[in-house]
Amino acid sequence: MSIKKTLFILSFLAIANFSTAQEKYSPNWESLKKHKAVPDWFADAKLGIYFHWGVYSVPAHGGEWYGRWMYTPDRIGWGSTIYKQHKKDYGENFEYHDFIPMWKAPKFDAKEWVDLFQGMGAKFIGSIAEHHDGFSLWDSKVNQWNSVNMGPGVNVVKAIAEETKKRDLKFMATFHHGFHNLFFAKQEGSVLRPASRHLLSYESVETPQEERLKKLYGNLSYEAENNIWLAKLNEVVDEFLPDYIWMDFGQRYIDEAHRKQFLAHYFNKAQQNNKEVVVNTKGDFFPTELSVVNVERATMEDITPEVWITDFILGSAWCYDKTKRTAIDPKKAIRMLAEVVSKNGVMLLSAGPMADGTMPIEQVQAMEKIGAWMKLYGEAIYNTRPFIKFGEGPTVLKRDESDAWNAYGAIKKGLGNLNSKDIRYTTKGKTVYALQLGWDAKDGERTLSVFTKKNQVKVKSVTVLGSTEKIKWKQNSKGLTVHQPNKKPLEADAALVYKITLK
Incomplete structure (x- = not known):
């Protein structure tokens, strides 16, 4: 086989391999x-x-x-x-x-x-x-x-x-x-x-x-x-x-x-x-x-x-x-x-x-x-992942059987009703964020039932984002009880965020 023909074949194979890659x-x-x-x-x-x-x-x-x-x-x-x-x-x-x-x-x-x-x-x-x-x-x-x-x-x-x-x-x-x-x-x-x-x-x-x-x-x-x-x-x-x-x-x-x-x-x-x-x-x-x-x-x-x-x-x-x-x-x-x-x-x-x-x-x-x-x-919100439970609270979100997206797992009814009694969780490393969906002017105490001994989640400290106050908290068999700060943080009418550090 001539050198020219050999070089041609090698070049062709190289191009083919490059294309495949x-x-x-x-x-x-x-x-x-x-x-x-x-x-x-x-x-x-x-x-x-x-x-x-x-x-x-x-x-x-x-x-x-x-x-x-x-x-x-x-x-x-x-x-x-x-x-x-x-x-x-x-x-x-x-x-x-x-x-x-x-x-x-x-x-x-x-x-x-x-x-x-x-x-x-x-x-x-x-x-x-x-x-x-x-x-x-x-x-x-x-x-x-x-x-x-x-x-x-x-x-x-x-x-x-x-x-x-x-x-x-x-x-x-x-x-x-x-x-x-x-x-x-x-x-x-x-x-x-x-x-x-x-x-x-x-x-x-x-x-x-x-x-x-x-x-x-x-x-x-x-x-x-x-x-x-x-x-x-x-x-x-x-x-x-x-x-x-x-x-x-x-x-x-x-x-x-x-x-x-x-x-x-x-x-x-x-x-x-x-x-x-x-x-x-x-x-x-x-x-x-x-x-x-x-x-x-x-x-x-x-x-x-x-x-x-x-x-x-x-x-x-x-x-x-x-x-x-x-x-x-x-x-x-x-x-x-x-x-x-x-x-x-x-x-x-x-x-x-x-x-x-x-x-x-x-x-x-x-x-x-x-x-x-x-x-x-x-x-x-950013860079977080779900916790062991998505949240808790009284608002029930329901399926609408007539909705086209229901077939793909979607639910809509009740979304607009989320309020300060509802909690949603996110997590990042040793930190859990409990997002209270609004400021509650009447009742500033919450017991977060996901933090029970059964779930083996032990709390080290609790703070509230946007607040310098020392937050009252207690963990027992019923969960983690937390208290809102006395002064409402900025923009907390939308959602108040408890930052919970785990042991």
Whole structure:
């Protein structure tokens, strides 16, 4: 064999071996399940935030599903009111894409938004990449319907990603586009039809725009829709490589082969860049061996063996709604965070900016109040793990059998009722944090029954975060009895934190 031929074969083998080394994951479940679903950074983070901002922010009424309900006259319930209101506000011939030129964002400032999110205490910060409506928020080469080509003229994903990474925070991109092919279609009972035809009539659209509209409104074949679903994800992975790609329920309508291809590409890209990344499953579109379970606006019944995540609304709706200018009660948000973390969960909030890029003042104030508490007492949340029991107290959280997420273990009823009689536990090393979910002006004494001799938990000392007072405490066969300090610490109306050091 000639030297030249030998060198060629050796070079080929070297390249093949290098490629194999770099491509750890193949698009099959056996290979993909080798991915570590929950890296330490995610288990430690506990609190994240992103936002719903898009074309639907222009009408600012009826939520981020406005584009569907404006074409749905026979929708039972609140959807039908949007259909009528849309025609009243904009006329008979005003289509969803007509909102795009109206979406201007002169006040969008990524630094200002990330300042707010970081100030709230979020350890991972996200940008919505694409919602169900088919409009991308980055400079997509596969989808001309994007926020750089038209509308605000802003690469939203890039701006938030760069600002977040400057601060050594984790970056998240959210994708809801698995439902896009069905979003502008009618729903027949509970059966959603692949490649359904949306409700627009193309007779009224000028010929040069017709093909572009098909892509926006999901009026492509099922095969084409699957291909563009994957292409969009690959663009964001290749350019931004998010630490976390959050995915909405609609991914279950995507062909399984495409889902596997996405995961293999994402995991391999992360492997090549020495990055530990996260995906979630909202339902069963990904196996739980490789993904984090997501339940919407809910908690779990008890401590789970694996980390999970739940998402809540910061404002009155997922996106900005001009008819309801309210925000989450910061005290309730903090109590829900304690509840979630005590059961091995992570909490994600969604802000709803106005179309012009302004963050509504009521949401800003809520973030500031949450941040004030986190700054003082975050050690009881960040980097913690569940204790031998998640908590105790009179508030009972119940299952709602009619709720879609009930099938995945989620419970909702009673979440808003958590109060100062309820305790939630977290732990870190030899320290246990007992979070009393509010300040009790009438009864400052608590007996924490988990600290009994039966559980072999011996207490060395008790302090209260934010207080310099000496705390009265006693451990006996009934548990650990503790007394609130006489003076209420700052922000303790949301939650008071006992720091319990074990022997």
